[in-house]
Amino acid sequence: MMIIAIVVGCVLGVVIGILTPTIPYTVSQYLAIAIVAALDSVFGGIASNIKKNFDMKVFISGFFVNAILAMLLTYLGEKLNVDIYLAAIIVFVGRMFNNLGIIRRYYLSKFSEKRKNKVKE
Amino acid sequence: MENNQEIKENQDSKNIKNANIKKKESKNNAKKPKEKKPINKATLVLSIVAGIITLVLIASIFVQFRTVDESKELDIEGLRDDELRTQIASYKSRYEETMEQYNANQNTINEYETAINENKETTELLDQEIEQAKTLLGLTNVRGSGVVVTLTDTDEALYTYIADDLILLINELKYAGAEAISINDNRIVNLSDIVTLNDGLIILYGNVRLTSPYVVKAIGDPTYLMSTLSIKNSGYIDQMKANGMAIEVKQDNNIEIGAYTGEIDNRYLKEAE
Numbered sequence: 273m274m275i276i277a278i279v280v281g282c283v284l285g286v287v288i289g290i291l292t293p294t295i296p297y298t299v300s301q302y303l304a305i306a307i308v309a310a311l312d313s314v315f316g317g318i319a320s321n322i323k324k325n326f327d328m329k330v331f332i333s334g335f336f337v338n339a340i341l342a343m344l345l346t347y348l349g350e351k352l353n354v355d356i357y358l359a360a361i362i363v364f365v366g367r368m369f370n371n372l373g374i375i376r377r378y379y380l381s382k383f384s385e386k387r388k389n390k391v392k393e
Numbered sequence: 394m395e396n397n398q399e400i401k402e403n404q405d406s407k408n409i410k411n412a413n414i415k416k417k418e419s420k421n422n423a424k425k426p427k428e429k430k431p432i433n434k435a436t437l438v439l440s441i442v443a444g445i446i447t448l449v450l451i452a453s454i455f456v457q458f459r460t461v462d463e464s465k466e467l468d469i470e471g472l473r474d475d476e477l478r479t480q481i482a483s484y485k486s487r488y489e490e491t492m493e494q495y496n497a498n499q500n501t502i503n504e505y506e507t508a509i510n511e512n513k514e515t516t517e518l519l520d521q522e523i524e525q526a527k528t529l530l531g532l533t534n535v536r537g538s539g540v541v542v543t544l545t546d547t548d549e550a551l552y553t554y555i556a557d558d559l560i561l562l563i564n565e566l567k568y569a570g571a572e573a574i575s576i577n578d579n580r581i582v583n584l585s586d587i588v589t590l591n592d593g594l595i596i597l598y599g600n601v602r603l604t605s606p607y608v609v610k611a612i613g614d615p616t617y618l619m620s621t622l623s624i625k626n627s628g629y630i631d632q633m634k635a636n637g638m639a640i641e642v643k644q645d646n647n648i649e650i651g652a653y654t655g656e657i658d659n660r661y662l663k664e665a666e
Binding site for chain 1: 436437438439440441442443444445446447448449450451452453454455456457458459460461463
């Protein structure tokens, strides 16, 4: 069910992404930072799912609010002439690696467990 | 996705004695959908959310990809050295190609231009010929020195042969070398006719009526024209005077004669081969 939803989302996303006109270059950096924030939220969601403390509200609000907040911070940084988006990227990407590590470790342990079981049998 | 995996895990974990407490909990939760088979509400919501989120994410990522791809070539400041170098190289080769094309095009343009010039020369020659022909035909306004002959009917002589007199006059003028002649500002061309109709009406070209005084302008050598007209006794002036017409001849250095305004149509004439 979920896989179907994700696949459909991917396909529709690709179609929409290709059909929509490109945005001006100055706006594209905001979109970039929003994408990084959203990716971070997605990995965070997966990791929390593994940790069994997944909350839908937290996930959705994190997905959108983080993206908007990151864009606002980037805008502020542009106005102040400080590259605040660098800080946002460091935080998001750092968290992304963290969460990826959690996901990786979980699946590795599962894999090795399975092997052990097979060997025991 | 997670649920399915957990179900499998749970099946596996039946064999494992030291299973996790958390897994046991999830075992109870996950067994229900497996028995019922219809979709769990929470799963449905989760899948919809996941689908929407992937959609938004992928769409924005693709938009961003395309934006970056498009703006790459424009944004020189954001490029690295080696990228700049490759771009410069490609631009250079492109410039050379374009230059070659430009040169080739320039050559063709030059060829066309010479052709056009040749054409121009021929058209100019043709134009000159047409102008000459028009002038000869009397289709242009002309000016020059010449004489003005004014013939006036007198009361005593109701003279009905004035058409013949005018023809004679024109003939004399042509003989004296007149290049352009007009009667009462009607240009005499090669097909002009002068006839008398109904005793006393003089007609030019079949439709223009002439009345006294008849002003005949002629462009040519004034002295030659004058002397031809004023030969003693047999000259035109003396003849007219003898006929009882009032005649006045004036030399003029600036006579203007208008173009023939009628139509010239050849109905029977065809060019012989």
